[in-house]
Amino acid sequence: MKSEKISDAVVRRLPVYLRFLNQLSQREVPTVSSQELGQKLALNPAQIRKDLAYFGDFGRKGIGYDVSYLIEKIRQILNLDQQINVALVGAGNLGQALSNYNAYLKDNMKIVSIFDAFPSKIGSKINNITVQPIEELVESVKQNNIRIGIITVPDTEAQRVADVLVAAGVEAILNFAPTILKVPPEVRIHAADFTTDLLSLAYYLNGKETELDES
Amino acid sequence: MKSEKISDAVVRRLPVYLRFLNQLSQREVPTVSSQELGQKLALNPAQIRKDLAYFGDFGRKGIGYDVSYLIEKIRQILNLDQQINVALVGAGNLGQALSNYNAYLKDNMKIVSIFDAFPSKIGSKINNITVQPIEELVESVKQNNIRIGIITVPDTEAQRVADVLVAAGVEAILNFAPTILKVPPEVRIHAADFTTDLLSLAYYLNGKETELDES
DNA sequence: TAGATTGTTAATCGATTAACAATC
DNA sequence: TAGATTGTTAATCGATTAACAATC
Numbered sequence: 001m002k003s004e005k006i007s008d009a010v011v012r013r014l015p016v017y018l019r020f021l022n023q024l025s026q027r028e029v030p031t032v033s034s035q036e037l038g039q040k041l042a043l044n045p046a047q048i049r050k051d052l053a054y055f056g057d058f059g060r061k062g063i064g065y066d067v068s069y070l071i072e073k074i075r076q077i078l079n080l081d082q083q084i085n086v087a088l089v090g091a092g093n094l095g096q097a098l099s100n101y102n103a104y105l106k107d108n109m110k111i112v113s114i115f116d117a118f119p120s121k122i123g124s125k126i127n128n129i130t131v132q133p134i135e136e137l138v139e140s141v142k143q144n145n146i147r148i149g150i151i152t153v154p155d156t157e158a159q160r161v162a163d164v165l166v167a168a169g170v171e172a173i174l175n176f177a178p179t180i181l182k183v184p185p186e187v188r189i190h191a192a193d194f195t196t197d198l199l200s201l202a203y204y205l206n207g208k209e210t211e212l213d214e215s
Numbered sequence: 216m217k218s219e220k221i222s223d224a225v226v227r228r229l230p231v232y233l234r235f236l237n238q239l240s241q242r243e244v245p246t247v248s249s250q251e252l253g254q255k256l257a258l259n260p261a262q263i264r265k266d267l268a269y270f271g272d273f274g275r276k277g278i279g280y281d282v283s284y285l286i287e288k289i290r291q292i293l294n295l296d297q298q299i300n301v302a303l304v305g306a307g308n309l310g311q312a313l314s315n316y317n318a319y320l321k322d323n324m325k326i327v328s329i330f331d332a333f334p335s336k337i338g339s340k341i342n343n344i345t346v347q348p349i350e351e352l353v354e355s356v357k358q359n360n361i362r363i364g365i366i367t368v369p370d371t372e373a374q375r376v377a378d379v380l381v382a383a384g385v386e387a388i389l390n391f392a393p394t395i396l397k398v399p400p401e402v403r404i405h406a407a408d409f410t411t412d413l414l415s416l417a418y419y420l421n422g423k424e425t426e427l428d429e430s
Numbered sequence: 431t432a433g434a435t436t437g438t439t440a441a442t443c444g445a446t447t448a449a450c451a452a453t454c
Numbered sequence: 455t456a457g458a459t460t461g462t463t464a465a466t467c468g469a470t471t472a473a474c475a476a477t478c
């Protein structure tokens with residue numbers, strides 16, 4: 001166990017480990033080596049060992065990692081040993097898809113409130129949750145102990161919504177809008193904008209990745 | 216213009232530049248400096264200049280970058296000066312959201328075919344496109360000059376679908392399923408799995424990012 | 431004991447940032 | 455000319471990988 005600052009690159013791999021470990025657990029595989037993890041996840045085994053060693057000595061030399069134990073530990077590290085309440089802002093197509101797709105549930109993340117600005121959406125039910133007007137957000141976030149906000153509104157509204165979420169005291173935001181949001185440094189933001197991913201893919205079409213520089 | 220290998224980190228910033236430049240263009244701003252771009256996009260100006268300089272001398276000393284010219288150039292670099300046809304596999308909630316949300320259209324990316332395995336989905340129309348059975352994928356991809364595939368099927372099906380897309384000759388895949396896909400090296404894959412993003416956010420809740428290591 | 435695999439240090443690799451001459 | 459800003463080299467910073475002693 002070291003007490004260095006842990007980089008975001010490391011943190012983002014933890015859910016990847018967790019997911020695969022859960023699969024192993026389901027198949028009742030008792031232990032796994034960094035070697036095998038690396039192979040399955042396309043990562044360097046040394047990197048995996050190093051990542052895990054930041055948080056503790058979870059493995060056993062000569063044996064590997066106990067699957068159940070490592071799952072428990074990673075869940076603790078990610079704060080997933082308690083339920084994390086999430087608010088979703090933007091009940092459009094994408095927002096509806098995210099709230100239906102409640103795969104997070106098994107990971108203790110739960111969308112407990114949904115907000116929208118459109119009067120036509122308000123009052124309707126998505127996945128058993130009644131859509132509320134954004135005016136009620138601050139109050140609702142405080143009352144329901146909501147700690148994470150998901151933004152699925154049009155990009156023109158994203159900053160406004162982020163400001164409201166911050167005012168409500170949310171600690172982290174997952175932003176699906178294609179905008180760089182300005183928030184105070186204590187609020188963590190992850191961009192989940194897939195248009196960026198998709199457009200950048202186009203670069204790799206057509207052999208453009210090898211330089212054709214003849215000139 | 217250098218002919219180094221361009222890293223993916225650089226490529227992924229290009230769509231971010233492009234998006235902001237489009238906004239400037241709409242406001243009819245004629246030129247922009249790396250300084251200003253950096254400020255708005257929360258990036259280091261030197262990094263922006265370096266990124267752009269990989270592809271050519273697009274700026275003018277003392278002036279900055281001509282907005283329209285830079286847009287044109289970045290679109291060329293990203294292969295977006297031609298229409299790129301995209302296939303979507305998986306007509307569930309998320310798939311429907313993506314195909315409705317056709318924000319890519321203005322960037323010359325177009326979802327032209329949608330596939331699903333569920334008999335109940337097949338034949339229905341989403342955003343004016345008829346959902347086809349996966350059995351028709353290979354044929355359809357070839358006929359419609361589809362070059363990118365988007366995977367929005369359940370994770371248990373993702374690898375199978377990826378194999379079919381590869382067999383059909385797709386050059387790149389955007390994968391929303393939470394699985395590490397195995398594909399031949401000439402096919403580019405980007406992971407767009409937001410559960411990873413969301414779970415990793417939980418790490419930052421609650422002051423966990425500063426080490427409490429007292430022991 | 432022999433084989434396997436960890437945790438960790440050192441080496442490498444790559445990406446970001448600073449600095450500045452060139453020049454509009 | 456003076457001020458601004460690029461393109462690029464050099465310096466820095468950080469992340470990944472290799473190597474290996476410790477040990478199950």
